[in-house]
Amino acid sequence: MTTMMKTLTEAVRIATGIPDAMPRPGQATLTEHIEEAIKTTGHVVGVAPTGLGKSLSLLAPAMVAAAELGQRTIISTESLSLQAQIIDKDAPNAAAACEKVTGTRPDVALLKGFSNYLCLAAVRDTAEAVTGTAGARLTTPELRSKLAALPKTGNAQLDGRPFDLAKGVPLLIWALSLKEGDPGDKQSFDGDLTNELWNAVSVGPGECIGDSCPVFEYCKPKKARAKAAEADIVVTNHSMLAVQAAKGVPVLVGNKNLGEFHIIMVDEAHALPENVRNAGASEVSVATVTGLARSITRVLDEMDPRVERLVKEGKALALELNEELATLGRGTKSGEVRKITENEDPVEATGDMMIGWAKSVKGALEVPSSSPNTKIRLAAKRLTGRMDTFIANISAVKLHKTGVARWIEMKSPPKDARNQTPYWAASSSPVNVGGMLQANLWTAPMLPDEEDPIVQAMKEAGEPVEEETGTYPMTVIAVSATLPGRFGYQAGMTAENVSYPSPFDKAYGSSLLYIPKLAGPELQELYPGWAPGRRARFDARLHEGWAARKNVELVEASLGRALILSAKSSSGERYAKELRAAAKGRWKVYSQWDGQSTRYLMSAWRDDEHAVLVGTKSLMTGVDAPGRTCSLVTVDRIPRQAGNPVGDARVEALMEALQTDKWSADRLVYVAEAALLLEQAAGRLIRSMGDVGMFAVLDPRFLKTGPVSYPEPTRRIYKKAVERFLRVTTSHKAAIEFLEGLETGDLGLAA
Structure with a gap:
């Protein structure tokens, strides 16, 4: 051995x-x-x-x-x-x-990533701004007391933006109570948290002011990196x-x-x-430019004529950009995307002007970057970093590159935005990332030997040192x-x-896969006017109503204890609403649309055996609840991603590489990824060798017979994703009896 x-x-x-x-x-x-x-x-x-x-x-x-x-x-x-x-x-x-x-x-x-850790300087600046004590030089205990005395509800103002006191004050008090050895990372905070709140107490690597920071000695990201540098194994x-x-x-x-x-x-x-692909994605839009223009006055004096001019120029450029993209996208319907061809530049008229404007803003930020005021320096560094990203994004969408998809689309602002006017955006994203991974991760550059006494002596003497540039x-x-x-x-x-073989084969063998077979009134509900011998068309709106009722019936039989998954957010919201109405207080229903963090929702659901958790694709992975809590998992329909520029570009690349037709390449991208997500969703049910339960795919198209079914090559791929279930039923009666049998221990499957 x-x-x-x-x-x-x-x-x-x-x-x-x-x-x-x-x-x-x-x-x-x-x-x-x-x-x-x-x-x-x-x-x-x-x-x-x-x-x-x-x-x-x-x-x-x-x-x-x-x-x-x-x-x-x-x-x-x-x-x-x-x-x-x-x-x-x-x-x-x-x-x-x-x-x-x-x-x-x-x-x-x-x-973890730099911004996953607290910036102690940002914590103090935010706490002073929220309590109105900037310049008062309060001690840390005094600042905590001021925070504790704030109202428990409502908003404070932070750089012109609302700061949620109910969630934000506990975060600040926690951050100001950390000991030197505490990691101070995002996941260590047990309270409810939003990205906006965390951004108020953290900075990215390009925003850090380094050893000029007054609390640099206690810097959490620096300490994490120092520890990683000494470790044999780094988990990231x-x-x-x-x-x-x-x-x-x-x-x-x-x-x-x-x-x-x-x-x-x-x-x-x-x-x-x-x-x-997400890390390599870029976007340029009126929202981007307007947001940057507004941020200028949070760092620079808006009464300064130069600053006033920069803000006006930015807002004017945002409008010109939107007009340019709208012209290019003329005829593109809402919800559709318009691919950018190789010879097109979506920001031909505005791109260079926006880059010039961004460089002017960076020049104006050089003065506050050297200010003795830590808050101003942090804000200046943050905005400078955003401007650098903006310039890089313009370059990314401007020019065609092999292996990169580019497109424009009309987008809707976030629900909490004051201006709800849709706007145009130009985007790009890498398509095939294998080359990037191979070049930038799987191959490593050789690092110079810093302990070589000759190298050290040459550096101390100010002599140039030729560093090795090889790779391994x-x-x-x-x-x-x-x-x-x-x-x-x-x-x-x-x-x-x-x-590799699975230790859970017995658990899957004892569990049940349910795919409903339609008959009688249900057929007419989903396919009005259908008659034998005719084909029908799938209607997502009718399916949503039918699936909502099915979910209620299945959850009733399982006495809660369920994870309900939807392919679309709007459907998930409806399922949560109807499940709450049906529960009548007998069990709690948590959903991704409750305004709580995913970590909080999963914790609350796991701790309550009869609770129900409703979510969309993001909960098809990473959810781990062994035992009775998760006795039922439902998916309303197979979670195939809608056609998009990146996916389409991958299909085209495969067509060329494999010399195959569009439909075969489409199955290697869209169908394969939907099957992968379906298999992951099924995996939420069995998390230990003692687990047993039911996985329901409420998608009648999965069955070979019926008014509508997936093409056979596609159906075979989806079928393989759930092949570990040896017991399968299409009978609603059998499914209900199985769930009821989980309570009594009688898991016999009705015919």
């Missing part, structure tokens, strides 16, 4: 508390494959089902690689829950196992990997402050390509419970998918 396998075995025994426990078959095989990849600097793409114990399969080889080979590892996850599990539970167990086997205990550190998130891949910025790999890494392990890897390949491991068939191609990796 190799050292890595011995460490895995010992980690399993520590984690389970069973002295003679052994790794699960799939867990052991995955570790063996990772060990071989580390030896050869290779790649592994693993379909590792939930319950396999893949965290230990990743950590055991990473620990031994650190202890025996001196190699450092980055482990990235998508969900906060898995990140917390690794740091709080799995990594300590694996480190203890490694120490027992090798005599060395590697160090592990958590590193996909957002950081995505920024490096999309922007080419050495956030992690090749970062001189963090040091050299040799291995990247990506858990929940299915989400990484989309994260990269990383060992790359990508695993997830669900992965598309050609994931290696998507992610720029050289390995094919390898599937």
